[in-house]
Amino acid sequence: MRRRITRGARLLAVTVAAAALQATPAPAVVSPPDGVITWGTSAYRIGLADADRGYRMVVHTSVGGRDPRIRLSNAFGDQPVTFDSVYAGLQLKNADLVPGTNRRLTFDGSSSVTVEPGATAYSDPLPGKLAAESNLVVSVHTPGGAGPVTGHWMALQTSYSTHGDHTAEESGTHWTETVGSWFYLDAVSVRTAAATGAVVALGDSITDGWQSTTDRNRRWPDYLARRLQKAHTTVKGVADEGIAGNKVLADGSGPSALNRLDRDVLSQPGVRTVFLFEGVNDLKAHTGVTAPDLIGGYRQIVDRAHDAGKCVVVSTIAPFKGWPEWDPAAEAVRQEVNAFIRSHREEFDAVTDFDRILRSPYDQERMLPAFDGGDHIHPNDKGMQAMADAVDLNSLNCTRH
Template identity: 40%
Template sequence: MLARSIPRVLGALAALLSSTMISWPAHAAAPTQPPSGWVTAWATALQSIPDISDPPPLYRTPDVAGRTVRQIIYPTVSGRGVRVRISNVYGRGPLTLTDVSLARSAGGAAIEPGTMVRLTFGGKPSITLKPGAETDTDWAEAELTAGEPYAVSLVAGPHQTLTAWHRVANQVNYVSTDGDHAADTASSAYPRKFTESAWVSALDVRAPNARAVAAIGDSITDGLRSSLNRNHRWPDAFARRLGQAGMAQTAVLNLGISGNRLLSDSPCYGEALGRRFERDALGHGGVGAVIVLIGINDINFASMPPRAGLDCDFPHTAVTARDLTDGYRRLIERAHRSGVRIFGATLTPASLPPAREAVRTAVNDWIRTSRAFDGVVDFDAALRDTAHPDRLQRRFDSGDHIHPSDEGYAAMAAAVPLESIEAAVHR
């Protein structure tokens, strides 16, 4: 037993000696100062994993200790020069990474030979972040193309665990066998698949004329029930629409979290959007506008039955339309303080019972008529059945009467007022 433990002890000691324990403020610049002109080209919102001894299958995490996690991401704007944001915001212990790299994906867990770029932290290959901290890597020379897949490989420390992730990535990611497999071009060392993402919260590119729009909300922005690995969420479709319209200098960032609420935290579904808004929507490079779609879970969760053990809908807080519109006003105030335009999206049909439908209708009336937002994105009008406006059109219904199908998500992207968003982002 002692002989078998020696390699792990030595590995832990080597990681400790080569790492830097850092607790920088959120979004602190890496010590190597990059040139100007950075914009976030891809981002995701992280959430805490429920801290219970026997979680249900949906919340069981892969073993990452001493292994390489390879994640596939698609930047939504092109640029030359790259940096990656590593986050331990929801960590319950230190996050140690001993090697981080970026390469062009070759499909699955494979990467294209000769494309790997190692990413460093103040010139060092490894880092340890205290709980609550996040930082950017040093910038590296690399040319990234919008819409193409890239693999970020992260080698975890010998005792590392996952305590936070983005749970509904709708993208297959990979965990290796033991060891540093960041340089492996083949997929053979990556037998474990998982559909969450971890530790990486943003990827920035140097694109001096580019700007970004942040889409933030719940599962309907997250793209729940859209096709796996196909990028059929509505922000994906909107990014493609911008490119087809000759507006390729606008990135679209998806900061949706399935189950998220405007006003209440959840054990499973992340911090309330009102609490995470400044970091997740306003904290990225080049954001000029935000599209907010949130509130349907606030309306619904009060009516969900309490569950023994893990109750993801806790607290079961009842809300009024006024509660939600007051919450929107607070978002608007914070966006405007940051010089960012904010667009309110109407809540989509969800086949609600009459009392909850009345709240949804009142909220949508306020979004459309109050003129509190800088503009309106009328997703409700785009998706509803005109004969039964409390329901999704059948062709836009994924089958659960709440989440759109791929066609429904495409209809949402088509409903975003292109010129208004573009004018707000690039004003």
């Protein structure tokens, strides 16, 4: 167990591949229920709603437990959204479910729920067990449709859509449209032993998994989750709260890390540690962001997390020479920030050096070719696994008082 009480900055690198999406002020969040988050994703505005639409979404759990519950989000909507039918089951293949597993979820005992603009809603616990590393399928139907949709654009997971309400069906016959996003669903939690905790990865497109293989759960937080399930540690839950193009200081691809910290991280149940890996999008945007600016942003995140009783692990910013927006000025800021992180470890609960893991020994401003997903900023599957393998699991099992 590691315990530190100093405050500090932290943070990391990563990156972007998606176009900027409209951000809105951080909405109010509901206090988390008991339990531990087993899957999570960052919500933002991803399009406009469509009436009489069904979504069958596949998510991969980390920690196992009992009595799972989901969180539906209308954080970026400007009108109420009604979900008149919500089911959860286990994936058999594609949109087909394991027979006998698809069951209705309720909300305060009701089969339907209306979520107001800016709000989220937790389902009631669904009695039974949910295994670690299983593919949970959540099916929702929205009878009405207007205004912005809250969801996660780059899921790197094939899900399904349909017109009409087919949520109760275990067959995938009516779920003929494939989609690469998650809609409205942003968290799944389970009840576990009281000592069990979770880590939330707060990042950009590298954490979001861009350049990892779709449908194979090969983002670095996925590899980390598999390590944790096998390890002798009480930290078992993992939530991937990465957004492609996200910045620490400015809104753009979703709200900034500072503006989404409460909803995406601190509101999740059972969170013990925040893993902060973000910052490359701030410095490569050429908006004049300096190393002190980024460090100041990291410090705000660390202070707020510490005030909430969470530990913070920070990573250095990874190399990205060869990406079109790289230039010596941005590289100089990256080097200055990384030097600060390495030399001020006492400000964080722990440090992970993704820069050293990913960089080439022949040109330390570039990613090692064997880890490069092809665009010189996003690691491939092998690079994602190397990142997860570099995390000291003991650093995540941290306690603050």
